[in-house]
Amino acid sequence: MKSKLLLALLTVAVAGSAAAQMKPEDAIKWRQSAYGAMGWSMNRIKTNVEGTYNKEEVVKAANVIQAIANSGMGALYLPGTDKGTGWEATRAKPEIWTEKEKLGKAAGAFNKEANEMAKVAAGGDAAAVKAQFGKLSETCKGCHDDFKAKK
Amino acid sequence: MKSKLLLALLTVAVAGSAAAQMKPEDAIKWRQSAYGAMGWSMNRIKTNVEGTYNKEEVVKAANVIQAIANSGMGALYLPGTDKGTGWEATRAKPEIWTEKEKLGKAAGAFNKEANEMAKVAAGGDAAAVKAQFGKLSETCKGCHDDFKAKK
Numbered sequence: 236m237k238s239k240l241l242l243a244l245l246t247v248a249v250a251g252s253a254a255a256q257m258k259p260e261d262a263i264k265w266r267q268s269a270y271g272a273m274g275w276s277m278n279r280i281k282t283n284v285e286g287t288y289n290k291e292e293v294v295k296a297a298n299v300i301q302a303i304a305n306s307g308m309g310a311l312y313l314p315g316t317d318k319g320t321g322w323e324a325t326r327a328k329p330e331i332w333t334e335k336e337k338l339g340k341a342a343g344a345f346n347k348e349a350n351e352m353a354k355v356a357a358g359g360d361a362a363a364v365k366a367q368f369g370k371l372s373e374t375c376k377g378c379h380d381d382f383k384a385k386k
Numbered sequence: 387m388k389s390k391l392l393l394a395l396l397t398v399a400v401a402g403s404a405a406a407q408m409k410p411e412d413a414i415k416w417r418q419s420a421y422g423a424m425g426w427s428m429n430r431i432k433t434n435v436e437g438t439y440n441k442e443e444v445v446k447a448a449n450v451i452q453a454i455a456n457s458g459m460g461a462l463y464l465p466g467t468d469k470g471t472g473w474e475a476t477r478a479k480p481e482i483w484t485e486k487e488k489l490g491k492a493a494g495a496f497n498k499e500a501n502e503m504a505k506v507a508a509g510g511d512a513a514a515v516k517a518q519f520g521k522l523s524e525t526c527k528g529c530h531d532d533f534k535a536k537k
Contacts, residue, residue: 256433256437261426261429265422265423265425267422268418268419268420268421268422268423268426269419269422269450271415271416271419271420271422271423271473272419272420272423272454274416274419275412275416275419275420275462278412278416282407286407292458295453295456295457295458298456298457299420299454299457301453302446302449302450302452302453302454303423303450305446306446306447306449306450307446311426322418322422322473322474
């Protein structure tokens with residue numbers, strides 16, 4: 236009887252957490268999607284600073300990056316998702332789960348530059364956007380070098 | 387001579403547009419990614435309204451949906467991307483390119499409800515969020531029914 240009650244309580248607790256309702260393959264697919272949406276947005280900003288500059292387009296792209304940067308993607312790195320397939324096999328390196336401090340610093344740097352990117356984009360100065368795009372790209376690259384396996 | 391000049395001018399015009407710098411397979415992958423990121427965010431809101439409500443988490447998710455809804459994803463539906471493979475074979479129906487008015491209405495409805503979702507999320511009223519989530523979901527479903535092929 237006691238064990239049944241315990242099981243019921245545990246079930247409620249687990250069902251109440253978002254992570255428990257997420258399939259590992261969904262978590263992997265969703266994080267790949269979030270990076271893909273940011274990849275598109277980075278490409279848009281690059282195209283604008285290298286070609287004809289369109290302020291509104293850059294603002295839209297920067298807002299997507301900012302929203303995803305602030306979304307708390309860490310929630311998608313569930314235990315057990317160091318292996319597995321979403322859209323494709325995950326390229327997350329094991330260091331994501333073992334080097335928390337280093338990862339936190341890399342994520343924080345990205346977050347800071349993504350928020351700054353949105354501010355600079357709203358300002359509409361193409362040269363400033365180009366400079367900030369460079370800084371933001373560096374934080375992407377830094378994290379990929381350490382935490383994402385090469386293809 | 388005239389035709390050479392015309393060709394040169396055309397080349398400049400095309401090279402200057404973002405679409406020209408986008409590979410069809412990237413466009414398809416990026417739009418699948420954007421929908422994937424919104425799928426994650428919709429799932430987060432659903433989990434919150436059905437379980438323990440966390441205002442900050444819902445705000446983050448709603449902001450991702452809003453930023454993508456306002457990003458101008460139409461740019462990813464280049465001519466020639468009605469077929470092709472991004473993360474997977476596209477499920478875009480031909481009607482996307484032939485029923486512009488209907489598509490515009492569907493996109494406009496989604497946009498309106500996505501912006502409203504972000505406002506309601508910021509308010510933090512779980513019941514209002516649940517109601518708005520229902521409205522937003524309807525606009526997703528409406529568009530999928532008409533413009534996305536079933537698996």
